[in-house]
Amino acid sequence: MGASETRQQIVDVADRLFYERGFEATSFADIARDAGLSRGNFYYHFKTKDEILAAVIGGRVEKTRAILEAWARNADSPADRIRSFVHILITNRTRIMAHGCPVGTLCNELAKLDHAAKEDAARLFSLFRDWLARQFAMLGREADADALALHLLMRSQGVAVLATAFRDEAFIYREVSDMEAWLQTQCPATSLSRSRQSV
Amino acid sequence: MGASETRQQIVDVADRLFYERGFEATSFADIARDAGLSRGNFYYHFKTKDEILAAVIGGRVEKTRAILEAWARNADSPADRIRSFVHILITNRTRIMAHGCPVGTLCNELAKLDHAAKEDAARLFSLFRDWLARQFAMLGREADADALALHLLMRSQGVAVLATAFRDEAFIYREVSDMEAWLQTQCPATSLSRSRQSV
DNA sequence: CCAGAATTAGGACAAATGTCCTACAGCGCG
């Protein structure tokens, strides 16, 4: 077994457990067990828990970049791209209702721990923020593109938190529709923006 | 020293630490040290960590009830009462940027731990939800009062998450203004609703 | 002032934690 494959598997398992249970609540033993490794072997690949966290965050950054690029490829209009973002709430609704948003909950936890990696985690938000701002700028909203991006990010985070607390699927669908309606009001002049309006 | 005072002090310290560091990351020893008690004395008052959590949540429920009643007393119009809710984002902005919303982050953590008390924590949200819904109903929105309440709760949670991640005070003020503007559009017929419009 | 209850201090305890070490298995290369 190559070292890089084992390493990748550790990161994958840690990524999942950090999301499902949280960073603090996940132990070395948990990751080793789920990955089918001894704790000693584990140490060969990662010296500290913070090293794993850094690898997990790094992996999420890459995955996020790939997703954003895919959305940009598969949607022609900026409005449709923004809708792709909004729709992850529906695509991932089951996992969100169980464990919240992977980015938001990690940032919250690292902020409370005052962990050194909290800024790195927040950079995951920045990826979405900058990408969304670019889409809004393309819609002619250069002046307030960043504010609009933050607003949409804010909404999706709020939906994730309440969806977790109340486990209410209908609420998610309702708020996603509301976000799409809001999107319409923000870029009314764009002809392409009505191509995929409803849920 | 009476037992009830000591008990109350334990709950106060635990409440603060659960908020600032999180439930899992706070140990018996942490609470005992900050409260100036021995771990043995601690055990006299609370047998398990879950008992403290239950007491902390119970205390927060009472404090929340008191706050909601105070808002109802001090504001004559439902619109002003709702604005009182929106403004906690500004009042508590420093603590929110450091540790997030006390309710949202606790619900998220307990959901991840699949803790037995997660529904009790979510009941804190329900207090705000029902109270807000009553205000919207008084504004003549009986039909969708609960949806409007959830929407506002969603926004405040989203603001809290992003404010923590980015530590952006201006963002909070901007979104609070936006919420107030939204409020105006939701109850345009009410004359009292313009009595305290801006931040 | 004193018996008994209420409250506190100071550990004991096993289990789990993050970290680290040593020994061994499998492999390619001389």
Next chain:
DNA sequence: CGCGCTGTAGGACATTTGTCCTAATTCTGG
């Protein structure tokens, strides 16, 4: 073959965790 390197296993280590016990102290009613 045998040397050395990479990867793995298994456990040692001190510390901390939640939980629990016992002995001392403080308080209170008679």
